[in-house]
Amino acid sequence: MRIALKTAVILMLCMLPGVACGEPPTGTDILAQVDRNLQPDDFEMYRKIINIEPDGSRKEYVLWFLKKDLDKVVTLFVSPASDAGRATLRLGENMWLYIPNVGKPIRITSMQSVVGGVFNNADIMRLDYSVEYDVTDLREDQGQYLLELKAKTGAVAYDRLKMWVLKDDRVPTRIDCFAATGMLIKTLHFKEIKDIGDGVRRPSVMETESPLHKGYRSIMISANLKKRQLADEVFTLNYLHRIKDLR
Known part of the structure; x- marks a missing residue:
């Protein structure tokens, strides 16, 4: 009887505004969100x-970006005119660049950049963080969650990440990217949280700076996000020259 009464009291308290109940989220839960x-x-x-x-x-x-499942990404260059029609494909850790009138697609790596600047190919054609990283630590810092992430394989662009996440919106505000040696490669700043499509609030701007590229900055602005179902065929080497027809 006492147990039932105690349970009822807890349930009533959990219904009150401002009262947090249940188990705290794990780092894996937060990263998935x-x-x-x-x-x-x-x-x-x-x-x-x-x-x-x-x-x-x-x-x-300007790039048109397509993603399917957890490991398929295609981008199409829209502008400048000199690059229009180029396309990239990512399948897991494998990446290719298609250039019109240049034979078959060229193999590229995650640490290279198809646009130059501070963003590399892994930044531009990013998979879900939980696909490439495990959470090794979770704590609070500056009123945010701070996740420590470790790469699952040596093929990932960064060996370790430190990710600051807003508690309410569950989106990152900053990510520090490290090499296996512990050297800081770059810092990503996530800004201007708003609805860029699909009805979900997310950062619309990502800026990056790097101690390896002093004085250089790169900015990525996202817009017009829409859910779209695409056939697996679209995410193949043989389809790259036809990607432009899907816009």
């Missing part, structure tokens, strides 16, 4: 990438 809030499994959207050099000069690219 971060992934879903940043990008659904199957969608399309546009991304503008701006590379800024120390002298203030800028170069801009």
Whole structure:
């Protein structure tokens, strides 16, 4: 009888505003929510990438971005005109670049960059973080969750990540990316949280800086996100030259 009464009291308290009940989320839970809030499994959207050099000069690219499941990504260059029609394909850790009128697609790596600047190919064609990383530690810092992530394999672009996550929105505000040696490779800043499509609030701007590229900055702006179901055939080497027909 006493146990039943105690349970009833707990249930009533949990219904009160401001009272937190239940088990606290694990790092794995939080990372899964971060992934879903940043990008659904199957969608399309546009991304503008701006590379800024120390002298203030800028170069801009617009890419159409397609993702399916957890490991399939295609991007199509929309502008500038000199790059329009180029496309990239990522299947897991394997990546290719298609250039019109240049034979078959070229193999590329995660640490290279098809647009130059501070963003590498892994940043541009990013998979879900939970696909590539395990959570090794969870604590609080500056009123946010701080996740420590370790790469599952040596094929991942960064060996270790430190990710600060907003408690309410469950989206990152900052990610520090480290090499296996412990050296900081770059820092990603997530800004301007808003609905860019699909009815979910997520960062619309990502900026990056790197101690390895002093004075250089790169900015990625996301817009017009829509869920879209696409056939597996779209995410193949033989389809890259036809991607533009899907826009």
